[in-house]
Structure formats: structure tokens, C-alpha cells
Amino acid sequence: MALMNCPFCRKRISDRHTKCPECSQSLDQTDDEQAERVIYQQQWKKRRLMQYLQFATVSIFMLGCFSYWIGLNDPNSWQAMLGKILLAIGFVGYAVLRIRKLLSK
Numbered sequence: 014m015a016l017m018n019c020p021f022c023r024k025r026i027s028d029r030h031t032k033c034p035e036c037s038q039s040l041d042q043t044d045d046e047q048a049e050r051v052i053y054q055q056q057w058k059k060r061r062l063m064q065y066l067q068f069a070t071v072s073i074f075m076l077g078c079f080s081y082w083i084g085l086n087d088p089n090s091w092q093a094m095l096g097k098i099l100l101a102i103g104f105v106g107y108a109v110l111r112i113r114k115l116l117s118k
């Protein structure tokens with residue numbers, strides 16, 4: 014039994030598998046072109062998910078600004094409280110996404 018790298022997820026697996034136990038891609042008819050296509054699709058899905066998440070955190074942040082602005086006259090109003098919470102969630106979420114992106118390079 015020898016070990017090899019799965020062409021799809023790059024994990025170390027046995028060469029006896031016909032299907033990767035990590036990412037469950039079929040290994041018996043892998044040509045490079047097919048592997049490249051699957052990797053490209055996986056990266057594309059991941060990029061799209063990150064874009065959605067970034068959009069969501071920015072939206073939450075904007076909503077927080079708006080709610081905080083409505084509650085400006087009364088700092089103890091629920092609008093101001095909600096605004097602060099949304100600002101914090103949006104800011105932290107966006108920061109986490111940026112840091113994750115930096116670390117994954």
C-alpha cells in the first residue's frame with residue numbers, strides 16, 4: 014500500500030481507494046483536465062460564498078449605521094442599542110473574513 018495525494022483535495026490517501034475518503038471524488042478515471050475542472054469549481058464556489066458573506070457583513074454594518082442614526086436623539090433607545098449591536102457584528106464579521114482571506118493566501 015502506498016500513499017498519494019488526492020488530486021482534488023491534496024490530502025494524503027492510500028492509492029488503493031477508488032474514491033477519496035476525504036472529499037469523495039472518484040479517483041479511478043482521473044485525468045488532469047477533470048481534476049483541474051473540479052478544483053476550479055471548488056475554488057469558484059468558495060470565492061462566491063466569501064463574496065456573499067462579505068456582502069452580508071457590509072449590509073449588517075450599514076443597517077447598524079442606519080439604526081444608530083435613527084436612535085441618535087436618544088442614546089438609550091432600542092434603535093441606538095440595535096445599531097451598536099449590528100455595527101459590532103458587521104465590523105467583527107468583516108474583519109474575520111478579511112483575516113481569513115489573508116491567512117489562506
Ligand SMILES: [Zn+2]
Nearest residue numbers: 019022033036
Ligand atoms: Zn480528496
